[in-house]
Amino acid sequence: xxxxGIIAGCNxxxxxxxxxxxxxxxxxxxxRSERHDTLVxxxxxxxxxxxxxxxxxxxxxxxxxxxxxxxxxxNKEYEKLDSFIHPEEGIRFSPYGTVDPKDDKKFSRExxxxxxxxxxxxxxxxxxxxxxxxxxLLTPAEYFGRFxxxxxxxxxxxxxxxxxxxxxxxxxxxxxxxxxSEFTENYLDGTKKNGGIDWRSVRLVYKLKNxxxxxxxxxxxxxxx
Numbered sequence: 001x002x003x004x005g006i007i008a009g010c011n012x013x014x015x016x017x018x019x020x021x022x023x024x025x026x027x028x029x030x031x032r033s034e035r036h037d038t039l040v041x042x043x044x045x046x047x048x049x050x051x052x053x054x055x056x057x058x059x060x061x062x063x064x065x066x067x068x069x070x071x072x073x074x075n076k077e078y079e080k081l082d083s084f085i086h087p088e089e090g091i092r093f094s095p096y097g098t099v100d101p102k103d104d105k106k107f108s109r110e111x112x113x114x115x116x117x118x119x120x121x122x123x124x125x126x127x128x129x130x131x132x133x134x135x136x137l138l139t140p141a142e143y144f145g146r147f148x149x150x151x152x153x154x155x156x157x158x159x160x161x162x163x164x165x166x167x168x169x170x171x172x173x174x175x176x177x178x179x180x181s182e183f184t185e186n187y188l189d190g191t192k193k194n195g196g197i198d199w200r201s202v203r204l205v206y207k208l209k210n211x212x213x214x215x216x217x218x219x220x221x222x223x224x225x
Contacts, residue, residue, distance in 0.1 A: 053211060058182070059161040065213055066184040066204050073149040076141065078116040085109045086207055086214035095127050095136060095147040097170030097221035099177040103127050115140050130224040147220040151200050156186040166201035168223040174205065178216055182206050190223075197223045 053061055065084070072080050085091045085107075092099070092106040105126050107115055115124075119140065126136040126143050138146065158165045164172060165187035174183060183205045190196035205217035 053208070053213070062161050062182055062184050062206060062213060063159070065206070066186070067154065069204060069215065070149065070153050070186065070202070073144055074154060076144075078140070078144065079113075081116075082109050082113055084215045085112055086209060086216045088209070089207065089214075089216045091215050092217045093126060093143070093147070094217065094219040095143075096130055096224055097166065097168065097172060097219060099173055099217065099219060100127065101177055148202060148218055150220070151188045153186040153188065153202050156201075157189045158185075158187040160185060164203075166199055166221045168221070170221065170224050174203065174217075174219065178205050178207070180207060181216060182208075182213065183219075199223065 069081070069084055072078065087109060090106055090108040091112065092101075092104050094100065094104045105124065121139055123137045123139055124143070126138060126147070128134065129136055136143070136147075161184050162182060163185060165185055175181070183203050185201050185203045187201040188199060190199035199222065201221045203217075203219040203221065204215060205219065206213040207216050208214075
């Protein structure tokens with residue numbers, strides 16, 4: 001199967017530097033055949049034409065899926081995210097680069113649906129703020145705006161698959177907590193005024209299930225004390 005263009009900024013490249021110029025801020029640049037919603041909800045009638053993830057197209061699929069997910073967070077369409085969540089492992093949200101399996105919040109698909117509906121106005125403890133150690137008490141939308149999509153990650157300075165760009169003081173234990181996973185990272189440079197230490201990145205962690213990639217974690221990273 002010949003693949004079309006996936007996204008303007010990544011198109012299957014590892015560690016592509018986008019310089020903030022490429023990339024759509026919606027899903028119009030994604031090949032329809034590789035969109036997550038198409039793969040999951042609209043399998044082709046002709047089984048011979050079923051899309052198969054291979055080592056050759058894996059990075060493009062992951063990049064395209066990340067673009068879809070980040071677009072939903074940007075547009076605050078949280079109700080559309082549940083189909084991206086791993087059906088067995090659920091999804092964990094980590095406010096900083098080091099994943100804390102004990103304190104980071106984890107939700108099954110059904111729990112996530114409740115989170116953004118029944119509990120949408122409820123303040124939840126998501127972990128602790130770096131430095132002060134105070135609890136992170138935020139509603140789901142407040143958390144997503146602060147620790148998921150807190151910058152224009154659809155137009156990052158750097159983006160790649162299984163490459164870490166943001167490197168602060170936090171311990172990178174992603175592969176330990178999520179063995180057998182793949183991840184994407186979208187990275188925003190820090191400002192000259194602050195010597196670049198106000199950089200930010202978001203990592204979306206995936207695992208393969210029934211021939212499709214599903215989210216198991218979203219890690220927000222930044223310079224920490």
